[in-house]
Amino acid sequence: MSPFLFWPFALLMLIFGVAVVINRNPVASALSLVVSFLGLAALFMSLDAYFIGIIQVLVYAGAVMVLFLFIIMLLDLRAEEGRQVSWLALIGGIAVALALLAQILYVIHNLKSAQQAFPPLARSTFDDVRNVGLLLFGSYNLPFQIIGILVLVATIGVVLLSKREPR
Amino acid sequence: MLPWYVLLLPLGSAIAITLFTLRFKALSSSISVAAVLGSFVCSCLVFRQSNISAPASTWIEISGVFKVPVGFVLDNLSKTMLVLVSGVGSLIHIYSLGYMREDEGKSRYFAALSLFMFAMLGVVLSNNFVMLFIFWELVGFTSYVLIGHWFERDAAADAAKKAFITTRIGDFGFMVGILMVWASTGSVVFAEIAPRLSPLTTHSAFLTIAALLIFCGAVGKSAQFPLHVWLPDAMEGPTPVSALIHAATMVAAGVYMLVRVAFIIQTSQTALLVVAWVGTITAVLAALIATQQSDIKRILAYSTLSQLGYMVMAVGLASNEAAMFHLFTHAFFKALLFLAAGSVIVMLHHEQDIWKMGGLSRNLPITFLTFAAGALALIGCPPFSGFFSKDAILALAYERNTPIFVLGLLTAFLTAFYVVRLLVVAFLGRPRSEIARQSKESPMVMTGPLIVLAFLATVGGFTFFARNFLALPMEKDSALFVPLLAIIALIFGSGLAIAVYRNRASEPFDIKILRRLFYFDEFYSWLINSTQERLSRISAFFDRWIIDTAGVGGASGGTWGAGALLRLIQVGNLQAYLFLFGLGIVALIYFAVFH
């Protein structure tokens, strides 16, 4: 797969990921997150995972981020002002994060299979919906059902949590 | 079965009195006297049988390692001691009937006396160290009970404690010595140990130490220097007790034990020398102190110490026969002296200071005569028994060790001095107090035993009498020289005493160091105090600082501190928790991947 496609989308995803974290305005953060998700979806496509890529756009960028924006506007959250930043916490946090990154990079560096190119596919994965579905309803039927119940419970929970107190 | 009767009759009497007849004083005393007389009769019967078997069974047996039999040793030595102990014991029991007639604790006294007889006979009969030690301790215990018979008096209670504790110190050494002997020979039975000692003679240091430790037991029980401090204080007990225990039997138990295990001590020349010198030092020391005492019982107590020193000296000079001979005669005349002194005391309404007596020869004639007989035997005047036995020891010393001989002769001189002093001051001259003037002779129940003992004290030394009981020491070639010297010392001592103390109203000399008993009591008291003081300070420091502050305080304070520290982590801040979480993850990955 061409690096000319990979690196731009990867950089897009990462830069807007940083933007999510750094932005003061929550709406700006949310929109940056949407762009980051789109970049991620592109990367999924590049990995021949079409189904997952579409799901990423539909569910994540389409539903989850919409929900985020709804809540931001419902609560009318303004941009943060006057950050009294504790330098110690900042430095400490960044240090831990960088340490973690360093360790991850080291591990990846020592992974033998990390240097290898992707093996070629014998067939095209156009019908990966079918293949994923077969696995989903076949081997993973039980987890699938449980996930269904989980979503139901989440729905009920959300309704309950956001009820106003009756006057 | 006869030896068992000898041993168990007094035990039966003690148990019967303690359990049943404590309230009936007359009945208790009768039971006790009957038991000891029965024991005496059986002892005589045992004595006459030439080969009586010693019954034996096993008490403790840990196979291959440790075996304690229950058995008797019945050779001439023990048979003689049986007759001696039970005989003198019987006389003293009868005497006690009179002496303790009005005492409140009469039943208790006789029960303890019977138990003492049981224990002492057990010491004589034991054929192994463990049994001996058990009876040894029992003798010490009954002596404690009897000394402290009038326990409401502080002096008596303290004296009893002092006696027990001091002998206990000696017994500790004794026990270690027994353990050493058992460890090296594998047996505690006397007859089995003797042949097993010869291969050990190469380890002379070990044997010397074992012998000296065993000697410690005798040092304690027979009140040798430096554990002699209990015997004079033990005079707080009733006089028959002093006669029985501290003259005739218990203190003799130490010498008897030494004679029994002499084969162990004789393996080491060093040990023998130490034993001899300890005996000599005791003899001289006690004789010196006695010259300045004014309590009649104390004078007799120190004379006991002195004579015991002679016996131990004889053991140290490797002559068991001489030691036993002197023990034999000493039992008679010392018991006699104490009982006669008791007669005086009770007739003078418990007055014991000789400077308040005087002229008693007129008022208490029988007592005086018997006392005089005993006194003459004690100072070694021929033909009384003491002359022969003391002379045997002096001859031995002359032959084997000249410094000891000189000191022995000096002691004989001093003995004569203080005994005649006692006679002159207490019995002769004019009465010095009202009580003395109005005294009368004692009743028959008390003078009877006195007469019997006086007879024995007189004839006990003659060969034809003593030969039946003991193996006598052999006659030496220098047979005349030593007795002559002894008699000269005797005459000088007596003469000096008569010259100084005739017709005196009070003590002319005041030699402080002798009166204060060479300050031994003060020294021991200081020693124990200062050691205890140090130890208790250290313990207090340890307890207060190390256990309380560091230990308990440390535990609680440390826990509190750790809790206070850990509490700081609970900041409530979600992101702080996450930071720590991340830190932990980094550390975990570090240890998982990079090690």
Add this chain to the structure above:
Amino acid sequence: MVTLGDYLIVSGILFTIGFAGVMLRRNLIIILMSLELMLNAANLSLVAFSRFHVQQSGLPDYNAQVFVFFIITVAAAEVAVGLAILVALYRARQTTDVKDIMSLKF
């Protein structure tokens, strides 16, 4: 040519960004969004491995993609519930600052 390692590195960096965001931002909404970033980083590495391990049939290993499917579903449910809690909290405290919800402080 892009290797598996490149995808994993990108995934790692994304994860770190998300983690830093959760640790350092005070606004709860931003924290939730950073959480989503972390989840997506995991998804990316899973899909990369799925493509890397090709089965005998010549197709990628779809098990990982099923896993990613589940993750997305659960993440969605979790975001819903999280936002509902946020709303309830905002109604009670009128703030979305994480420093104002320290009731469990010692």
